[in-house]
Amino acid sequence: MYEFPDTRNSLIARVQELGDGVSWSEFLAIYQPVVFRMARRRGFQEADALDVVQQVFFSVSRSIGNWQAGDDMPPFRAWLSTIARNAITQVLMRRKPDVATGSSDVSEMLLEWPDRATTTAELEREARAGVFRWVANQVREEFSPDTWAAFWRTAVDGIPIVEVAQALGRSTGSIYVARYRVLARLKERAEEMSQQWDLSSPELES
């Protein structure tokens, strides 16, 4: 009932060549930071990390046309997730940061270049985190700014409840309740979305 006639699907008209507009935009919001993070962690400078991001998403966008709804095809999000993870692993395994030779730090780093299994596990973890951050952005607007702040400051920033209550001018009880409500909603959505993106298993591949 909460879908306005038209609603989200109108986006398809704008990005129709990509297959499914809504999922694609969600996809970028979730996976771009994942790739960027992993590239930075591997020693890429910011500009080069962005370059890696671009390379991955260019490669993914070329495959988009291969998807067609059908009995033997996974749902769009799940399919896209698989394509992306393959592309990310491939790019990250192949590309190494351009570095000046001679620095022992650098050669040490290259020797310890993460292998495929490590990269895959890291990617699963990061992609799940990406989904959770995306979900948080969505869920945030279901609550009043006060309620959200109560959750964030206590649960994420780790500030004691009493202090947060004072800062927000609310009762301690209301902070307890707010924290619980927000987290419960986050969990509900996180489970749903990680499943849709085919990232539901917390067990990491090794």
Added chain:
Amino acid sequence: MKTCCLALSNETLQRLAANDLAPDELRDIEHHVDHCLDCRALLDRQMDADSLDNEIIVSLATTIESIPSVATDELLDLGPSTASLLRLLGPTDDPNMLGRIGSYEVAAIVGRGGMGVVFKAFDRSLHRFVAIKMLLPHLAESAAARKRFAREAKAAAAVVDDHVMPIHGVAEWNGMPYIVSPYCRGVTLEKRIRDQGALSVEEVLRIGMQTALGLAAAHAQGLVHRDVKPANILLDEGVERVQLTDFGLARTTDDIGMTRTGLLAGTPQFMSPEQTRGEALDARSDLFALGTVLYTMSVGQPPFRGPNPLAVMQKIANDRAPTVQALNPNIPPALSRLIERLMEKRPNQRIQSASEAAEQLRELLASRQRGGLPAGRPRSVLRTWHVATMSAVCFIAAMGFYVPWKLAATPTPQPNAAVANSPTTNEVEPVSATSATTSWNAGWGVERLDLDEVWGRVQALERRSDPDMSTNDDTFRRAIDQLRRAIEQVDRRFDQWSQ
């Protein structure tokens, strides 16, 4: 401080999590937790009840610094920003609330799109949650759209039926029209199908029948829904009741969708052929959509799909969808046929009224519940025979190659002489006919395929991705097409003949 207690029962926790408590109940609980150490400890324990809690918190705590210059930002714009929506609301005193619309306290934004936004709000006078659907300000600028929205909503409010979502009221807030309806925690049929895939035959029949009843009630008032689709069919939580929502609203969005962007707004997957052509619509357009919804429930996805809205619309106008029975053998042929009759391209060939459709669905449901209506029986022995013959003939003629599956096993000179004399029939294995077919065949001394099996195989052929038999091959595609038309022709002739 005192200790207690069972104030936070599991049920209360669940309702808290579901954001389902009235503002005063919420305040009572906050007040209680303020003074109750047990309940605080209980809520503390909920914080790391499982590993997911921890994973989420860690993810949020390590939120990345924003990425510079992402070129695709505009793609992320999914309608109006939260801030702009919150500015639409009046101020409220309740810190748990987002704001106010008229006398309603807005608790959350629960849906949004290019056309409007849906708020969850609390009605203080009646002490209940409601859903408020509001047309967005930039669209409400158009007086025509605003009036249409209000008019359609009022017309829809006049429909009182168990299977139509009631409308409490239609009003305006700062010049923006909005609709108030009950807030339900049910899921839409769309979500159900997305989560579970195809539904059971009983569910298809039950949901289909109730949807048809809702349509019948609206049609009786002269109202055409225009946007019957799984997202507009609400399944009440726990209760086996189905409600149709959003009557007539599609018309407002039609107006705006076309004028604003010059592009099609919305998903066309559940449109009728006449709708894709922009023709005038009557109740029978909704019946086509009902057929499409039944289809989607039966096989887990809509019949017409494509990479973009235009491609989907072309398919709706021109293509015949594979029968549901061909895709899901669990579907009884009678239901498959009913769906085909609802999805006839020409309105006057469809089942003509929603009440008739409801009646037929009711009968199928009753017979199903009595243990009847098995899956996969041939439609009629008579047609079975002729189609088998015809399709074998034209298949062999059209394809000109060995047919790698069962055809008639013990051919006799008549009446299907063409099959019998064809060289291919000598090489194939016997068909396992149903008993009905066998006994009828005995009179003619022949055995053959039944229509549904042939049809199913044609569909399967069309969809196969085997490069050797790919549908990308033009010759092959044409041959399949010929075969399909031949079958349809025979099917029609024998329908006429047997009446």
